[in-house]
Amino acid sequence: MNILELILNAKNGGLARQLGQQFGLDAQQTESALGALLPALAGAVNQNTGQPGGLDSLLEALKAGQHARYLEQPSVLGDPTTVEDGNGILGHLFGSKEVSREVAARASEQTGIGADILKRMLPIVAAMIMGGLAKRAAAGGASVSPQGPGFGAGVQPSSGGGLLDMLTPMLDQNRDGSALDDVLKMAAGFLGRR
Numbered sequence: 789m790n791i792l793e794l795i796l797n798a799k800n801g802g803l804a805r806q807l808g809q810q811f812g813l814d815a816q817q818t819e820s821a822l823g824a825l826l827p828a829l830a831g832a833v834n835q836n837t838g839q840p841g842g843l844d845s846l847l848e849a850l851k852a853g854q855h856a857r858y859l860e861q862p863s864v865l866g867d868p869t870t871v872e873d874g875n876g877i878l879g880h881l882f883g884s885k886e887v888s889r890e891v892a893a894r895a896s897e898q899t900g901i902g903a904d905i906l907k908r909m910l911p912i913v914a915a916m917i918m919g920g921l922a923k924r925a926a927a928g929g930a931s932v933s934p935q936g937p938g939f940g941a942g943v944q945p946s947s948g949g950g951l952l953d954m955l956t957p958m959l960d961q962n963r964d965g966s967a968l969d970d971v972l973k974m975a976a977g978f979l980g981r982r
Contacts (some may be wrong), residue, residue, distance in 0.1 A: 791830055791920050792822055795822060798859045800861075805818075806863070807822075807865055807916075810865060810866055820901070821906060824895035824898045824906075825895050825910060826913065827914050828894075828895075829917050834922070845922070854922075855915065855918040855921070855922035856919050856926060872911075875914075877914040877918055888910055894908040
């Protein structure tokens with residue numbers, strides 16, 4: 789299941805309904821908005837985990853935060869703390885508010901939804917992605933063992949693969965078993981419009 793499906797199916801669609809209601813969007817607009825915003829966020833997660841210390845940072849964030857609540861409790865999407873947490877995630881992923889604005893503007897071009905709505909939605913969607921990663925990590929039985937610098941090198945789900953093995957199904961949009969082609973396509977689309 790990729791990250792879009794995970795979010796759309798969370799709480800039998802209740803999470804997506806809550807998000808849509810919060811921003812005055814119908815179900816189709818909500819799905820369209822998520823479909824436009826998630827690739828940039830997923831690509832940024834993938835890019836950050838490839839940087840030195842990036843995987844360790846992600847693991848620490850997943851371990852320290854209670855991100856799964858963003859998928860399990862749709863009512864928290866309207867809390868100011870969710871937006872605050874989401875803005876922190878965006879700052880880590882994108883590095884600047886300007887990139888967030890560009891992502892919202894591009895998503896607006898793709899969907900016809902106002903860039904101002906998408907810009908306000910972006911931190912909540914970032915929090916939802918962390919919720920999806922936390923939920924996937926918990927379901928995969930991920931644990932951190934003290935190996936290598938920062939202890940992040942020892943992440944092992946019960947299947948014996950690494951954290952990226954857990955993320956692949958969430959990022960693998962064409963379900964070919966590899967997220968690399970999908971992330972590259974997302975990044976190319978994102979960077980090609982800069």
